Amino acid sequence: MTLAVALSGGMDSLLALALARDAGGDVLAVHAHFLPPDHRARELAHALETLCRGLGVPFHALDLSEAFRQRVVTPFAQAYASGLTPNPCAACNRDMKFGLLFEAARALGAGRIATGHYARLAPAPEGGQALLRGADPAKDQSYFLTLVHRRNLDHARFPLGDWTKARVPAELARRGLTPPLPSESQEVCFVPDDDYRAFLQSLGAPLPGPGPIVLEDGRVVGRHQGLWRYTVGQRKGIGVAWGFPLHVLAKRAGKNALVVGPKAALAALECRVREVNALADPSRWPGEVLVQTCYRQHPRPARAAPDGEGGLLLHFLDPVERPTPGQVAALFDGSGRALAGGIIA
Structure with missing residues (x-):
């Protein structure tokens, strides 16, 4: 059964591809454009195609940017507008990498998909595959995979599950492989400069405006500039001087109220x-x-x-x-x- 390996351009997915090829069997590589491909994105795809050619692996670049906008970016903005703090990486794993990207890989003849996630899979007692934490506790990414449907995990592979991140650069160097993206973002990939507030405003989506800042007993102590600008637990940037440090305790979207109080609360x-x-x-x-x-x-x-x-x-x-x-x-x-x-x- 052909295995498709999802390539991002970073070191983890590149090593996953090399390990999958070493394991034998038919392997192909897929690279998804989750944002509309510009010149830089096309250069990255070309670099990945060159690497795959050297490894003897067929390469396919797929433009999934419109689906990514509909399934990840728009729900991300809608969640903030409704007073939530979303996790787009988990949604992307469920809807894109192990969703539409896997479907596209199937259309290319693959029956399984591998990624560079630090997580493990093992036979489950009741059948199928069980999702397990990765061997590297500092890098384990199983948390971000728990929204992926089990029927899709049954077709997944995680070649780096038993690896530690620290071993990866040396192993790539030993193999003479250089990832096109030497550094990898740790934040939301589609938010420029990790500034989600500026990004939300740039979308032009309707966002709730200012409203009251209240204590748990209902006393109004100030005005906020839009609930989407805050998250539960936040201390800095509330803009209210009080007798003790205030933290965001809750966002009451129905009343457009930001609830604050002491850390103990x-x-x-x-x-x-x-x-x-x-x-x-x-x-x-x-x-x-x-x-x-x-x-x-x-x-x-x-x-x-x-x-x-x-x-x-x-x-x-x-x-x-x-x-x-x-x-x-x-x-x-x-x-x-x-x-x-x-x-x-």
């Missing part, structure tokens, strides 16, 4: 999760799961229960910093297997 014992993507049969989940509500967070023990509306209610065993609505909540068991992913409500 950020402590939470539960949160709700919607749009749940189960990666293991919930009836087999352990009574206590490990929950990660942002990428760099150490997973926290919790109990998960249906909320009666198709989602989950998570009860943390100890207080955690209030999860941010719109972000991803990823559930794992003690072995590192991903059980589910969903959107924090």
Whole structure:
């Protein structure tokens, strides 16, 4: 069965391609233009095609920019406009890399797709593949993959799952391979200079305007410049002088109100999760799961229960910093297997 390897231009996907070729079998490379291809993007595609030719691997560049705009960029803007803080990377993995890009690879004759993600897959006891944390704890990207449908993970491969990031540059050098993109962005790829506020304004999409800044008891203490400019937990840039440092506690979109208070008020014992993507049969989940509500967070023990509306209610065993609505909540068991992913409500 032909394996398609998604190439971004960075070192991780390039090594994934080399390892896939070493493993034998038919391999092809696919490079997606998620933004309208300009001269620089075409130069990158040409450099990747040259690399693939040297490796003896067929190369295909695909313009998926319009679909990316519809499925990732527009929902990103809509989420901010509605008072949420979205995670576009997780949405891109679900809808684009393991969605439309995989469909395009299938049309080219591939039955599986590999990426440079630091995550692992293993046979699941109930059949199919289980998503596991990557071997490199500093780079593990399983969190961003928990929204990918299990039927698509069953056709995925992660050649770097057992690698550490530190080994990759030396291995590429040993093979005489130089990635066209020597440095890789750690932020949202489609937001110039990582300035999401300027990006949202540049889209011309309707964004809510100024409104009251209130304490939890309802007292008005100032005016905000649009809820989309703030996120839960934020301290700097609120613009209110008070007797103690103020943090954003919540965004009440219905009243266009920004709720602020002391850091201690950020402590939470539960949160709700919607749009749940189960990666293991919930009836087999352990009574206590490990929950990660942002990428760099150490997973926290919790109990998960249906909320009666198709989602989950998570009860943390100890207080955690209030999860941010719109972000991803990823559930794992003690072995590192991903059980589910969903959107924090």
